[in-house]
Amino acid sequence: MTIIIGVAGGTGSGKTTVAHRVLEQVGAEHIAYIPHDAYYKDLSHLDPGRRLEINFDHPDALETPLLIVHLEQLRAGSTVEIPVYDFTTHTRMNRTRRIEPAPIVIVEGILIFAEPALRALFDVKLFVDTDADIRLIRRLQRDLKERKRTFDSVVEQYLTTVRPMHLEFVEPSKRYADVIIPEGGYNEVAIKMFAARIRGLLADE
Numbered sequence: 001m002t003i004i005i006g007v008a009g010g011t012g013s014g015k016t017t018v019a020h021r022v023l024e025q026v027g028a029e030h031i032a033y034i035p036h037d038a039y040y041k042d043l044s045h046l047d048p049g050r051r052l053e054i055n056f057d058h059p060d061a062l063e064t065p066l067l068i069v070h071l072e073q074l075r076a077g078s079t080v081e082i083p084v085y086d087f088t089t090h091t092r093m094n095r096t097r098r099i100e101p102a103p104i105v106i107v108e109g110i111l112i113f114a115e116p117a118l119r120a121l122f123d124v125k126l127f128v129d130t131d132a133d134i135r136l137i138r139r140l141q142r143d144l145k146e147r148k149r150t151f152d153s154v155v156e157q158y159l160t161t162v163r164p165m166h167l168e169f170v171e172p173s174k175r176y177a178d179v180i181i182p183e184g185g186y187n188e189v190a191i192k193m194f195a196a197r198i199r200g201l202l203a204d205e
Contacts, residue, residue, distance in 0.1 A: 002075045002101065003201055004121055007108040008173060009128030010166050011057075012138030014184015018128050018191055019108045025195035030202055032074060032102040036109025039063045040085045042092040051090040052153075057110070057165035064115050067107070070099070071121050077101050087147045103202055110166075113173035126194065127177035130184045132163075 009015040016035070023031055039062045043051045054061060063083075070080040081096035113119050113127070136158060143149040174180065181190040 002077075002103060002105060003123045003198075004071060004075065004105045004107065005124045005126065005198070006112045006119070006122035007106060007126045007128065008110065008113045008170070008177070009130065009184070010132075010135050010170050011110055011162055012135035012142070013128040013130040014138075014186070015108050015110075015128040017184055018126070018181060018194075019106050021191045022106065022195050022198065025192065026104070026198050026202070030102060031104045031106055031198075032099050034067070034070070034082060034099060034105065034107050036062060036064075036067065036107060036112050037087075038083050038085050038097070039067045040083075040090070040092075042083075044089075044091040048089070054090070055161045055165065056090075056157075057161045057169075059111050059114055059169065062109075062111065064118055068118055068121065071105065071107070071118075074099065074101050074105055075121075104198060110170050111173075113176045114169040119173075119176055125176055125178045127174045127180045128184045129174065129180050129182050 007015045007019050019033060023033060040056065041061060041063050043054060046054075066083075070082060073080050078101065080099050082099055084093040084095055084097055085091075086093050107118075107122070112122075113125060119125070139158065139162070140151070140154055143154045144151065179194065181187050181194070
């Protein structure tokens with residue numbers, strides 16, 4: 001039996017940190033980790049300037065049906081090849097990343113609870129809830145350092161798409177969560193409790 005866990009939350013909420021802390025505490029050998037971000041649609045057919053006009057915080061920006069297929073294949077015991085996305089060019093790379101089936105599959109992303117067909121696959125749904133000002137600061141730090149964006153471009157994107165899409169899709173999806181973790185990766189108590197629950201699920205196998 002494969003248990004699929006969804007970890008959602010707004011941009012910069014700490015959901016990736018939570019997922020990685022669970023990996024550390026439970027053991028990566030027991031878990032297949034898949035970021036929804038890997039499934040952003042390839043925009044190589046568009047001019048670079050046109051790519052920047054895409055609303056990356058809307059569900060339509062992601063190839064969620066492919067993720068659903070991959071999760072169903074993992075649950076059936078098959079290996080999958082997931083995309084590798086280049087956030088600096090907004091294109092998929094010519095290589096994939098192999099994910100082997102595992103007792104636990106963790107899927108992490110901002111919009112995973114906003115998609116009914118995807119949401120239905122999760123056995124456990126975890127939402128990482130962090131204040132908006134903290135999330136904005138983390139988003140700025142990440143995009144400036146890791147994705148080589150300018151300060152003005154990050155702020156403009158936040159105001160025009162990130163915040164409106166959070167209010168329209170991400171925040172309402174919190175009601176589907178089975179567990180809510182406040183303050184993201186800094187909530188060590190909640191992370192330890194969640195990791196212990198996963199170990200308990202593994203022990204029941």
